[in-house]
Amino acid sequence: MCGRYEVHAPIEEIARRFDAFITDEAARLPPRYNVAPSLKVPAIRVRHDRRELDALSWGLVPSWAKNASGTRPINARAETIFDKPMFRNAIQRRRCLMPANGFYEWQQRRGGKQPWHVGMADGAVFALGGVWEYWAKEGAEPIVSCAVIVTDANELMKPIHERMPVIIAPEDYARWLDADVQDPAQIGTLLSPFPADRMRAYPVSTLVNNAKNEGPELVRPLG
DSSP states (O other), X not given: OOOOEEEOSOHHHHHXXXXXXEOHHHHTOOOEEEEOTTXXXXXXXXXXXXXXXXXXXESOOOTTOSOSSSOOOSEEETTTTTTOTTTHHHHHHOEEEEEESEEEEEEEETTEEEEEEEEETTOOOEEEEXXXXXXXXXXXXXXXXXXXXXXXXXXXXXXXXXXXEOEEOGGGHHHHHOXXXXXXXXXXXXXXXXXXXXXXXXEBOGGGGSTTOOSGGGGSBOO
């Protein structure tokens, strides 16, 4: 699955890469090397006919929820996303791109789990495929939230974990963000594992296990 990732690139650089307008809240987001659930994260949506880089809460609250205190899933499985009530409307109408410099996954080893940092081979910022929702009830603060879609592991990830986040290629950004594209067959072609030869992975310190830890030392290769 995807329970932790990092996005330390400056917001201005992210906005240029995704050709997006920066909201005031997104402009205040700090660089993070250890993004954990419930935190505000940068995400790109199309609103008012333009790409908008905003700050969304990681952990989905559907619009129909009676309150915001229930389960907030951080992941949605690609295989069932069109069927689950929690996600089926969002995947057709409310898709987003969640910028990342890398994500973490834990490999089961004798004696414990080893964290790995996974990203692009060239070190560039990339886009996790996500869905978003807007929740609002009288007397409560509105919540704009998101979840990362996960799929089967590619050849790079299989020795580490059986699952990985969906990664949207730059040439597919426009189609992914287009709310007029609602056919599950068209969307489904973008939910496949990202090509392994365009990625890299290396083990990192167990410092990342604690969500309170922050800083560039979390992404340094072991050894």
